[in-house]
Amino acid sequence: MSSPALREAEPSAGTARETAPGPGRRRRIAMVPTVTLLLGALYCLLPVAWVVIASTKSGAELFSTFTFWPGTGFADNVSDLNAYRDGVYWRWMGNSALYAVLGALLSTCVSAFSGYALAVYRFRGRETLFNVLLAGVLMPPVILAIPQYLLLAKADLTDSYLSVLLPQILSPYGVYLARIYAAAAVPADVVEAGRMDGAGEWRIFSRVALPMMVPGLVTVFLFQFVAIWNNFLLPYIMLSDDEKFPITLGLHTLLEQGANTPALYTLVITGAFLAVFPLVALFLVVQRFWSLDLLSGAVKS
């Protein structure tokens, strides 16, 4: 991209701004950073903009009209998608929502329990346990997923909702975030005061500590939600019945069939657009609740 050139131009622009605030610079916008960021935003929005426009095109328009010129077939595309195999597309969306909401909820609970225990208590084996849980991050998913599949096959659980849900409940990253957040947000004296009042450990956790941990747990939930919604590999390995597919796997199979029949292209494109839409909307709504600071472990205590 054009960034190296822009970066070289920066010092001169900077000094000009400090020393000579001429009439042209009255509004004092830092041009180099602004333009660089706009180019970055353009790059990131380009495929999204394309899919929005491409989903409005009919099959013929897709190959004949200019790419960024909207077409006239959006309603037809959506009804084609609805009709495709009796609306299996919406079933995939429903499955994705089920996996992501339920999985993220359970994952947040497990992370909250573990994070709280690891942050608030001193006990034998604490650091060992934490490190062992964290090491799970390093395991390539396919390396886990294949033996998971073989083991679940022995329990006769493959090709079921549980086979996709269960392996994704424990998230090492979620435990890590919950621990950092609990350590910063739950003061030791508050826990101690609860004990003085004669409250049991569970009561202290559920009534006192949990409300304090909510902002951190929202972040854990959203991360896990996105991770499960975006997961492709695990359902790809576990499932064969396409009634149970999440949307990622569904679109993949649709593309595989569509590769030989360009008539299905519009279906894939419309499907991709509608699949991106809910998550982007969710992002725009919740981004203010999302403490991204947690990402780098930067919690002010």
Next chain:
Amino acid sequence: MKLPARRTSYGVKGAPYTFLIPATLLFLLFFALPIGYAVWLSFRKVRVSGLGLGAGAREEVWAGLENYTGALSDSELLNGALRVLGYGCIVVPVMLGLALLFALMLDSEKVRLAPFTRLAIFLPYAVPGVVAALLWGFLYLPDVSPFYFVLDRLGLPQPDLLDGGPLYLALSNIAVWGGTGFNMIVIYTALRAIPAEVYEAAKLDGATPLQTALRIKIPMVAPSLVLTFFFSIIATLQVFSEPTTLKPLTNSVATTWSPLMKVYQDAFGKGDIHAAAAQATLIALATLVLSFGFLRAANRRNKQEAAR
């Protein structure tokens, strides 16, 4: 922190273990057991006696290191590893370079439209890898792509993006597109945490924004850079869904393009779970060695800098 748990009742002592039961159970069932099982399988093989018919004709026997020597001399696996290495050499520097550049730009003074651009650059994180590969895959297709349209109008040559060398760039671009925003936010958050006093001295010395960025900001966010590097390496070695999604659009992505695809292919395509288990174990080991090696090197450098 104080030590609240010591003198109190029996219930307190047991409490942390109780809280950790779900995580421990899940870890044992879905991490430890599968890994142990994979390692066990990697030392086994199926021996077929006679014609391979009947109940006792196929039995599992000890294989020693046979599967491992097989994996290490498997040229397809090694080629896959080289392909992913080449891919990683493009993805990691470009993605983190852009992430750092954008984070510094967001952090600079008097930048306009920062909330909008920050959100826009972060947005691809919400797009599943499969869908990202699908979107870009279409943008790489000459019939549909606006790039080819522009190239065509300008009379420029139109490269085949889904073959040979450009395929690496095409795949790398998908990863860079999807990962830059997330890493940018991590670095940006670290930049925001730098106390304002640090900049005062630099300003008094008349440092330019570029000098401030190079001499102060980048060294101060070094821990975040190490973290993002670490996670990027792991993610790159595990590339699977993007090439798998592009496969229907081109003939040049083999079913064994990346090592993990090869593992998948051996396990489910060929049904040789023992060879697949050995390859998987090797990849896990390589990941561990690479990532810890990197962390140790980064730590050593930090210590040297601190000693200076």
